[in-house]
Amino acid sequence: xxxxxxxYIISRGVCICGEEIREGSSHHAHLIRERDFLPPQSIxxxxxxxxxxxxxxxxxxDYDNLNYPNYPSKSRAVKT
Ligand SMILES: [Zn+2]
Numbered sequence: 001x002x003x004x005x006x007x008y009i010i011s012r013g014v015c016i017c018g019e020e021i022r023e024g025s026s027h028h029a030h031l032i033r034e035r036d037f038l039p040p041q042s043i044x045x046x047x048x049x050x051x052x053x054x055x056x057x058x059x060x061x062d063y064d065n066l067n068y069p070n071y072p073s074k075s076r077a078v079k080t
Contacts, residue, residue, distance in 0.1 A: 006035040 010031055013021050021027050036045065 001038060003035050003038045003040060006031055006038065 009016060010021055010028065015021050015027050015031070019027055021031065036042075
Protein backbone atom coordinates (compact mmCIF):
# COMPACT_ATOMS: atom_id res chain seq x y z
CA UNK A 1 0.00 0.00 0.00
CA UNK A 2 1.29 3.44 -0.84
CA UNK A 3 -0.02 7.00 -0.56
CA UNK A 4 -1.38 6.92 -4.14
CA UNK A 5 -3.62 3.96 -3.27
CA UNK A 6 -5.12 5.92 -0.36
CA UNK A 7 -5.60 8.91 -2.66
CA TYR A 8 -7.47 6.65 -5.09
CA ILE A 9 -9.74 5.28 -2.34
CA ILE A 10 -10.53 8.83 -1.16
CA SER A 11 -11.15 10.07 -4.72
CA ARG A 12 -13.58 7.23 -5.54
CA GLY A 13 -15.56 8.19 -2.43
CA VAL A 14 -16.02 4.69 -1.00
CA CYS A 15 -13.82 3.20 1.72
CA ILE A 16 -12.48 -0.36 1.54
CA CYS A 17 -15.04 -1.22 4.24
CA GLY A 18 -17.84 -0.03 1.94
CA GLU A 19 -18.60 3.16 3.87
CA GLU A 20 -19.03 6.40 1.93
CA ILE A 21 -16.07 8.80 2.41
CA ARG A 22 -17.07 12.39 3.02
CA GLU A 23 -14.57 15.17 3.72
CA GLY A 24 -14.66 16.05 7.42
CA SER A 25 -15.87 12.59 8.43
CA SER A 26 -13.85 10.36 10.76
CA HIS A 27 -13.39 7.93 7.88
CA HIS A 28 -11.78 10.64 5.74
CA ALA A 29 -9.60 11.86 8.62
CA HIS A 30 -8.44 8.33 9.40
CA LEU A 31 -7.44 7.65 5.79
CA ILE A 32 -5.48 10.92 5.62
CA ARG A 33 -3.69 10.02 8.85
CA GLU A 34 -2.80 6.55 7.54
CA ARG A 35 -1.55 8.05 4.28
CA ASP A 36 0.97 10.19 6.19
CA PHE A 37 2.79 7.03 7.30
CA LEU A 38 3.09 5.58 3.80
CA PRO A 39 5.74 6.30 1.16
CA PRO A 40 6.53 8.76 -0.34
CA GLN A 41 5.14 10.93 2.51
CA SER A 42 7.18 9.00 5.08
CA ILE A 43 10.40 10.20 3.39
CA UNK A 44 9.20 13.79 3.69
CA UNK A 45 8.39 13.21 7.33
CA UNK A 46 11.88 11.81 7.93
CA UNK A 47 13.48 14.84 6.26
CA UNK A 48 11.36 17.21 8.35
CA UNK A 49 12.50 15.44 11.51
CA UNK A 50 16.14 15.61 10.39
CA UNK A 51 15.85 19.34 9.60
CA UNK A 52 14.25 19.98 13.00
CA UNK A 53 17.12 18.14 14.70
CA UNK A 54 19.72 20.24 12.83
CA UNK A 55 17.94 23.43 13.92
CA UNK A 56 17.90 22.17 17.51
CA UNK A 57 21.64 21.41 17.49
CA UNK A 58 22.38 24.82 15.97
CA UNK A 59 20.58 26.54 18.83
CA UNK A 60 22.41 24.40 21.43
CA UNK A 61 25.87 24.90 19.87
CA ASP A 62 27.88 27.67 21.49
CA TYR A 63 29.81 29.29 18.64
CA ASP A 64 31.63 31.76 20.93
CA ASN A 65 33.27 29.01 22.96
CA LEU A 66 34.45 26.66 20.23
CA ASN A 67 37.77 25.09 21.11
CA TYR A 68 39.73 22.76 18.84
CA PRO A 69 42.99 22.02 20.76
CA ASN A 70 44.42 19.77 18.02
CA TYR A 71 43.34 21.87 15.08
CA PRO A 72 45.95 24.34 13.67
CA SER A 73 44.85 27.97 13.69
CA LYS A 74 44.38 29.74 10.34
CA SER A 75 47.41 32.01 10.84
CA ARG A 76 49.71 29.06 11.61
CA ALA A 77 48.41 27.14 8.58
CA VAL A 78 49.24 30.08 6.26
CA LYS A 79 52.82 30.66 7.57
CA THR A 80 54.36 27.15 7.02
ZN1 LIG B 1 -13.80 2.37 6.23
